[in-house]
Amino acid sequence: MSECRKSNEVSRRSLLKNATMMAGGAAALAATIAATPAEADKMSQKGALYQDAPKNGQQCDGCALFKAPASCTIVDGTISPTGWCRFFSKKS
Ligand code: SF4
Incomplete structure (x- = not known):
């Protein structure tokens, strides 16, 4: 595997991880807002x-x-x- 390809995989992995964390944070915020009557x-x-x-x-x-x-x-x-x-x- 070339260095360039490894770098792209790491980058994609990082993006997916960050996107998942952001989605989790947004869901937690929405739940907090919904829980406050x-x-x-x-x-x-x-x-x-x-x-x-x-x-x-x-x-x-x-x-x-x-x-x-x-x-x-x-x-x-x-x-x-x-x-x-x-x-x-x-x-x-
Ligand atoms: S009204 Fe009832 S629930 Fe609200 S702060 Fe007072 S004791 Fe607690």
Whole structure:
């Protein structure tokens, strides 16, 4: 095999590898965007049994789904850091 041909194979291999990595990155980005619910897709506060006060020592600012200063990944509307709902998930 000539040096030129070897070089072309390496080049093609590199291109394919890079293209595969880029496609994987684009898929991961699309999945992240799709996994973040738009405000309209969020659950109502009533449906989540949201309340403005803590419950059993649990409150929104200790929940993994809380987004400071006053919103939540899955429950719509203004969310108090000292609120609570049935989907409370303790931050790790
Ligand atoms: S407890 Fe968690 S899931 Fe429920 S409203 Fe507060 S931040 Fe959102």
